[in-house]
Amino acid sequence: MEVNQQKLHELEQLCTQEQPPAAMASCPLHINCRDVCRALAQGDFDGARAVYEKGAVFPELLSALCEEPCSGSCTRGNCGGSLRLRALEKAAVQFGNIKEKRMFLPKKTQRAAVVGAGAAGMAAALELGKKGYAVTVYEKEEKVWSSLEKNPLISEDMLKREQKRLEKYPITIKTGQEIIDLEALAAEYDAVVAAWGLRNTALNVKKEDFQLGETNRFACGDAIRAVKGRFVDVLAEGRRAAISADRFLKKVSMDAGREQEGVYITSLHVNTAQEGTVESELTGQEQEITREAAVAEAGRCLDCKCTDCTNACAFMRYHKGYPKKYLREIYNNLSIAMGTRHANRMINSCSLCGQCKEVCPHGLDLGEVIREARQIMVEKEKMPPSAFEFALNDMQYSNSDRVFLARPQNEGTSAYAFFPGCQLPASAPKAVEKAYADLRERLDGGVGLILGCCGVMAEWAGEKGQYREALEKIQKAWEQMGKPIVIAACPMCLRVLSEQIPGMECRGVWEALLNIGLPPSYRGQQKTMMMHDSCGARNDAKTQEQVRQLAKAMGYELQEGNYRGKQTSCCGYGGLAQISNPVVADLMTEQCLADGADFYLTYCINCRDRFQKGGAAAAHILELLYDTEEAYKRANPGYSLRRDNRLFLRSAVLERFWDEKTEDEVRVKLQYDDQVKRMLEERKILDSDIRAVLARAREGYSVRDLKSGLSIAHRQVGNVTFWVYYRETKEGAYVIEKAYAHRMTISNEGGG
Numbered sequence: 001m002e003v004n005q006q007k008l009h010e011l012e013q014l015c016t017q018e019q020p021p022a023a024m025a026s027c028p029l030h031i032n033c034r035d036v037c038r039a040l041a042q043g044d045f046d047g048a049r050a051v052y053e054k055g056a057v058f059p060e061l062l063s064a065l066c067e068e069p070c071s072g073s074c075t076r077g078n079c080g081g082s083l084r085l086r087a088l089e090k091a092a093v094q095f096g097n098i099k100e101k102r103m104f105l106p107k108k109t110q111r112a113a114v115v116g117a118g119a120a121g122m123a124a125a126l127e128l129g130k131k132g133y134a135v136t137v138y139e140k141e142e143k144v145w146s147s148l149e150k151n152p153l154i155s156e157d158m159l160k161r162e163q164k165r166l167e168k169y170p171i172t173i174k175t176g177q178e179i180i181d182l183e184a185l186a187a188e189y190d191a192v193v194a195a196w197g198l199r200n201t202a203l204n205v206k207k208e209d210f211q212l213g214e215t216n217r218f219a220c221g222d223a224i225r226a227v228k229g230r231f232v233d234v235l236a237e238g239r240r241a242a243i244s245a246d247r248f249l250k251k252v253s254m255d256a257g258r259e260q261e262g263v264y265i266t267s268l269h270v271n272t273a274q275e276g277t278v279e280s281e282l283t284g285q286e287q288e289i290t291r292e293a294a295v296a297e298a299g300r301c302l303d304c305k306c307t308d309c310t311n312a313c314a315f316m317r318y319h320k321g322y323p324k325k326y327l328r329e330i331y332n333n334l335s336i337a338m339g340t341r342h343a344n345r346m347i348n349s350c351s352l353c354g355q356c357k358e359v360c361p362h363g364l365d366l367g368e369v370i371r372e373a374r375q376i377m378v379e380k381e382k383m384p385p386s387a388f389e390f391a392l393n394d395m396q397y398s399n400s401d402r403v404f405l406a407r408p409q410n411e412g413t414s415a416y417a418f419f420p421g422c423q424l425p426a427s428a429p430k431a432v433e434k435a436y437a438d439l440r441e442r443l444d445g446g447v448g449l450i451l452g453c454c455g456v457m458a459e460w461a462g463e464k465g466q467y468r469e470a471l472e473k474i475q476k477a478w479e480q481m482g483k484p485i486v487i488a489a490c491p492m493c494l495r496v497l498s499e500q501i502p503g504m505e506c507r508g509v510w511e512a513l514l515n516i517g518l519p520p521s522y523r524g525q526q527k528t529m530m531m532h533d534s535c536g537a538r539n540d541a542k543t544q545e546q547v548r549q550l551a552k553a554m555g556y557e558l559q560e561g562n563y564r565g566k567q568t569s570c571c572g573y574g575g576l577a578q579i580s581n582p583v584v585a586d587l588m589t590e591q592c593l594a595d596g597a598d599f600y601l602t603y604c605i606n607c608r609d610r611f612q613k614g615g616a617a618a619a620h621i622l623e624l625l626y627d628t629e630e631a632y633k634r635a636n637p638g639y640s641l642r643r644d645n646r647l648f649l650r651s652a653v654l655e656r657f658w659d660e661k662t663e664d665e666v667r668v669k670l671q672y673d674d675q676v677k678r679m680l681e682e683r684k685i686l687d688s689d690i691r692a693v694l695a696r697a698r699e700g701y702s703v704r705d706l707k708s709g710l711s712i713a714h715r716q717v718g719n720v721t722f723w724v725y726y727r728e729t730k731e732g733a734y735v736i737e738k739a740y741a742h743r744m745t746i747s748n749e750g751g752g
Helices: 005-012 033-041 045-056 059-065 075-079 085-095 119-130 156-168 182-188 231-250 291-298 308-312 314-318 323-335 355-359 366-379 389-398 423-427 429-442 456-460 464-480 491-500 509-516 541-553 574-580 582-595 605-613 621-626 628-633 639-658 674-682 687-697
Strands: 111-115 134-139 171-175 191-194 217-219 405-407 416-419 447-451 485-488 506-508 527-531 556-560 600-602 618-620 711-717 720-728 734-742
Touching: 005 323, 033 045, 033 085, 033 291, 045 059, 045 085, 045 291, 059 085, 059 156, 059 231, 085 291, 111 119, 111 182, 119 134, 119 156, 119 171, 119 191, 119 231, 156 171, 182 191, 182 217, 191 231, 217 231, 308 314, 308 355, 314 582, 323 366, 355 366, 366 456, 389 456, 389 464, 389 574, 389 639, 405 464, 405 639, 416 429, 423 429, 423 605, 423 639, 429 447, 429 509, 429 621, 429 628, 429 639, 447 464, 447 639, 456 464, 456 491, 456 574, 464 491, 485 491, 485 509, 491 506, 506 509, 506 541, 509 541, 509 621, 527 541, 541 556, 541 621, 574 582, 582 605, 600 605, 600 621, 605 618, 618 621, 618 628, 621 628, 639 687, 674 734, 687 711, 687 720, 687 734
Parallel strands: 111 134, 111 191, 134 171, 191 217, 416 447, 416 485, 485 506, 527 556, 527 600, 600 618
Antiparallel strands: 405 447, 711 720, 720 734
16 A cells, blocks of 8 residues: 555545534534534533534524524434534523624625525625625615514514624615516626525526526525525525635636535444433423523533544544544655654554554554555655664564574474464463473474564564565475474464465464363363453454353353454554553553453463553463463563573473573673663663673773762664663672663774
């Protein structure tokens, strides 16, 4: 997918957040009822009136006479009855004050005429007057508004106040003058709008723009119908006919961009599944309404908007927007030739998990756009170097000669190869070792082992080259092992390997265990667990069901959260969110834990670890099978321990299963308290980085801070320079007090 302007517009159409509520779309004048209700619910009657006046043309008349077509479309109608919107609009007019604004009218030399001083004609005259045209209104009766004079809902003072609105503009009203020859009038004026009442023959206009043929004549209101129209319709038609006359005089398109000018069906999706029934306290057709009653009635408004994606996604809530807004930001960010790219942080904070597509009623996948944006940023060398470097270095470490391993069970080939991924060995190496031992023992044909990373972190980072390198390394090792069936213990690895390596048959470890049965050593437990689906298995219903079957066979009773299966939430690890924006990642974890369960069952180790970090009791299903006690007690390992665990696992399996002993690495001993430990974790400074600095310090590259008595040393490791404040104990250990990391190069400072 290419993020270009055409694609941007196509995707924008899928996001309905900026579409109006159903009640507003069904109103011919498109009164912003949502904002009126928002203001009234807060007791802001001035604000409500200001919103109402923008669209109502003649607010007092409309609030008294409107037939309320919006009522039948109000979304609240399904859960307690439609809002009494006309009553609310009446309250806005009655109790709200409007501030007079200074008018700056455009100067127009053209003149317009309006025939008829009823609702449609006066609306047309007002609209043309606002646009700066000199307007003359012709009315055959001796008074304007003559058709409204006998209406019991309308007072003479109200009519005078509404007529006074026209006095601000160059509008002249001539009463007692009947126009017989419309064509002759059109020859005198640049544009003419016919808005007389019902006659024997209705004028035939184009429905889209109210134009009579291709002439400078337009018609609206009861002049174009055989039976009397609704008050709200004729007001709207008067305004729309005036807009058409203006377009005609400007010689611009009569129809472009006017698709939603009249009544239409909105595409806005409003989820009312969780809304309770709240009935109106108003009864009958009240002509009087109190302030208190208006506030209460406005409080019933659902504030109609599409929030399915923002409700589900902490990333969207954090950045205070919605997909259409983010799409524009992404496109603008990619289009900048020079200068600061303000959307970089947002683009790099998404988990790319695909949940937005599943919860969106129109299937908009923002994550896929962000994935493409990251790749473009990398290709154009606009990706901030620090964004994902730490994660990419960790991936390279998993696939380095120190950690990577590919062995058949015995000499020759094996029918299967166990692939636990990179993060499960980093977090729970003992469970991986025990699971592999069990599979070797009970699966016929032999089970080999591949330790490494599938490369998805590079794909998340937009580094297509590194992604392909990681996959090719796995593919080469797999082919050399005789192309065995791969048993993956990570749902993300299962998906990536199945999709990206041609001919590779992959199965989940949960499927293998369902086929051969639970491990003989397993002792069942009776516990209720909240099942959390991995976002890596979002579209893998088979895996989701197999994990549940396995958990039930283990004796667990399962609960299901609000977001599960296809709609499951990302724990904050996906898309490298925890690397690029830890705050957003923590909010994603909170979203997953919002169900408030006592225990969470996962089949992704990253979910387990992030839930533990978030303060929840969580366990990975393999740990429950093979290392049950440790599963509940083990804390979320830090970055340095995760690296050490991968080394430990490789050494352990080589010695246990292939009788190969590896030499232990001699390391200087590091000591630091919990506060420093948290600081190192937040700054992503590894023990190996500190040891590299200390090694250089032992070569004489250090200074002493006389005030604190601490030694200070630095060293560039890769693209980052590390600074360490430390003291050495008599036993030869190093106590770390502070450490910093900066993307900087110090010249003439020796090797790194």
